Amino acid sequence: MNLYSIAVIPGDGIGIEVVPAAIQVLDTVAEIHGGIRFDWTHFPWGCEYYLQHGTMMPQDGIDTLKSFHQIFLGAVGMPGLVPDHVSLSGLLLKIRRELEQTINVRPAKLLHGMKSPLAAPQDFDILVVRENSEGEYAEVGGRVHRNGEEMAIQSAVFTRKASERAMRYAFTQAAKRRGHVTSATKSNGIAYSMPFWDDVFREVSQLYPDIQAASNHIDALAAFFVMKPHVLDVVVASNLFGDILTDLGGAIMGSIGIAPAANLNVERTYPSMFEPVHGSAPDIAGKGIANPLGQIWTSKLMLDFLGHEDLGEIVLGAMEDTLDDNVKTADLGGTANLKEVTERVIEHVKLRA
């Protein structure tokens, strides 16, 4: 019996509703499998906690998390009540950084039963591997103000180590998929960081002679997501470019509300964190109408990372079956509530087992 101890941070808003739904799905999967079990420990961290304690999580929160296998997070944020930069830097970005979750992975795949805003999308299935620790998000910079002139400087930091790690991960994923990696660059406009990124990509690609490697400028690549997403397999990108491409990925899938994400510590020194792309959606929170599919797809990514890719496939398949049944929440044009969608997914998990 494999016992996985998981730290659960439902967070705020609809996070509190969709996390239990996905946990039900995972427990069902574990039951079916027989050989694994999840041990869930809940932490009530987030904006509510902040309003009471003045911090998003306790001082020793990071240390507490280190003792778990993985972290399963819902959504964090109370716009209006807690400034975004507080809720982000005090929890999400803090965990990503301190637990060295240096790679962010997000699929963009056209699911059965989803309506893409694209007119005639051929089946696409993209995996965006995003460098998650540095690049354009490095907190290096400042403002100058003198003689009536004023400016801000922001420095992007690209280390070989982090770039290479993201790229290697991209190539190993491509080896399990369609064997193609596309690097997002902008070396025709950005003179230092991007040519460096290109150099590292060229070197790493030589270590994987069986994988096809290509580079595209981010502007053209963004257009590809709209014009011909089916030609892409794995895309490796800097922190910012990955951020932009994954929202585009969500858009062409038909909804950012179903998109999942994994913040990976690929060395497995510390736990990784699995969180859907969507936010806490305070406007619809507490009504039982939130879409649980983002969180459920996120649970598939956790299964994959735990080495249970077969079980991950069952969960994704059950999601597609549910969409095919037209059991959908309002955001996807359906009339079902959270409970009905979750129950239908669980039924299909059982049927597929």
Next chain:
Amino acid sequence: MNLYSIAVIPGDGIGIEVVPAAIQVLDTVAEIHGGIRFDWTHFPWGCEYYLQHGTMMPQDGIDTLKSFHQIFLGAVGMPGLVPDHVSLSGLLLKIRRELEQTINVRPAKLLHGMKSPLAAPQDFDILVVRENSEGEYAEVGGRVHRNGEEMAIQSAVFTRKASERAMRYAFTQAAKRRGHVTSATKSNGIAYSMPFWDDVFREVSQLYPDIQAASNHIDALAAFFVMKPHVLDVVVASNLFGDILTDLGGAIMGSIGIAPAANLNVERTYPSMFEPVHGSAPDIAGKGIANPLGQIWTSKLMLDFLGHEDLGEIVLGAMEDTLDDNVKTADLGGTANLKEVTERVIEHVKLRA
């Protein structure tokens, strides 16, 4: 009689074919108007010139250009023969910089007769105003290599002056359109430059109380271009964000091949430069099959900037009439050649006069 002296740089590849087509259209427009005339002076600068002389343009090229009212450019580039960074920095980027063309303007509009890759696009008509002189493209940075560690640093530079100038231009354009400006930001991830950009935007927006102002993060905004482009009016963006959004704009219009651009010196100290977004397309060059619509739409932007917005409308209308007639080049799914499309546009210009 207003005489406009225009420096013409057809450049390379299909630039040499589409520029004369657009010139014919502009001459027709001038004839109809009666009160304006164009005086065209051709400069054979570009990659061909580089292969003969070792520079993309003569030493005194920039000075030569300064004596003209405007610059009308085709496309530059001979991939394989001349490295991209040579052709770009020796001509396009050099002119943008030295003639202080600090704002880049690109419309994304759903034209009659164009097939968008979006399934059900409502009529959209976006004007992207891009800061064109600094930001993420500032050539500040370098590499460090020691003790087996290696990294590249790239600094983005945002001055109040340039940010404000782009924003003011955006607001004045919005006043002539639907009265809405959206700023592309990423202040939730990028800690110094983007909060500064937001501060300047907040201040500038207070100078235009009749215009609605909003800020969106670039990831969400990219998704908007796919999910609901019709809600956007004027978008103001940094150099990099503008680059990405305008390619997306081209994509949702149905083809980057028809997208126009203006590099503006809004103070009118030096000439501005008008160039289509597409490249030199060496694979189809010289065959008479290139699509002239990008260059023709570019000529509309030049007419607008010269103060002839009524004539600009005639040109754009004639383009739409031509597309409606289904007189299209192969890249748009048609069977017409460059000459046929150009002639049809000219007929419609005459009919609309």
